[in-house]
Amino acid sequence: MLSDDYEKMMLIYLSGLADGPGFRKSEDLNRLTCRELLLLSQKVDDSALGLFVQLLKGSESGERLFEKLMGDHEEENRELVDAFFSRYLKIVLSSVQEGENFNPLDVYLPVHTFDDLAFVQSRQAFFLRQTIATINEFLDGVFRRKHDFGPGEQQRAWEYFWEKVMEK
């Protein structure tokens, strides 16, 4: 859900992009036809497309607005629908956005948190859920040397990591 500030900002932004009267609340977007909504989405910058969807989601007519994003399942809107979802997919999915380099441990267990042992320990289950390749890559980056824990050695990798953190 968008905060009030973000919602206002998006409504002003969208009002500037749209023809006709502006939008004072998210519900106003529901007065657009599916075609108008999809055409409006094309004008939204990539960096704001996620906020645009969140704005629609937060509207009381969220379900109806989703149907409009689906072009009301009419063949004549198919091109616009495909274009919208194809663009949104590229923006949202991390594997596309960040290539194969996205490592959840880098994001949720960054080096600057290592002084907080309680925090690090709270991430143990999260650490153990990762693939061994993700763990090796994370450890390589953190300790600046190659690691080669084998498949199924998550627990051993965690014990190694924890010991190293404790040594610091």
Add this chain to the structure above:
Amino acid sequence: MSDGNEKTAPKEEGEADTETLAKPALNWKVVLFNDEEHTYDYVVEMLTSVCKLSRENAFRCAVEVDMTGRTIVFYGTRNDCEAVCAKVLSFGPDHRLPQSMASMNAETQSL
């Protein structure tokens, strides 16, 4: 009333045997529910694996579940739907989010 001695009339040539030709009705569905513990990546990964959806269709389901709270991810017989639902429920937590502790919630429902 039947006296139990009636003989079954022979089938005309080409007459369909409705009992053997009857197909199981695809009148069940699997509904996936939204939560805040799974990423779009997880939903796409799970639906492409469990429901054999294309990446594009799985992504649309992910957007729908996020925007509306639910999405239908599979239609089939009751048995097939229950099998798919069980796979969704046992797919495991999202390894991308530390707060994710379990699979997404799903339900088998009749149409």
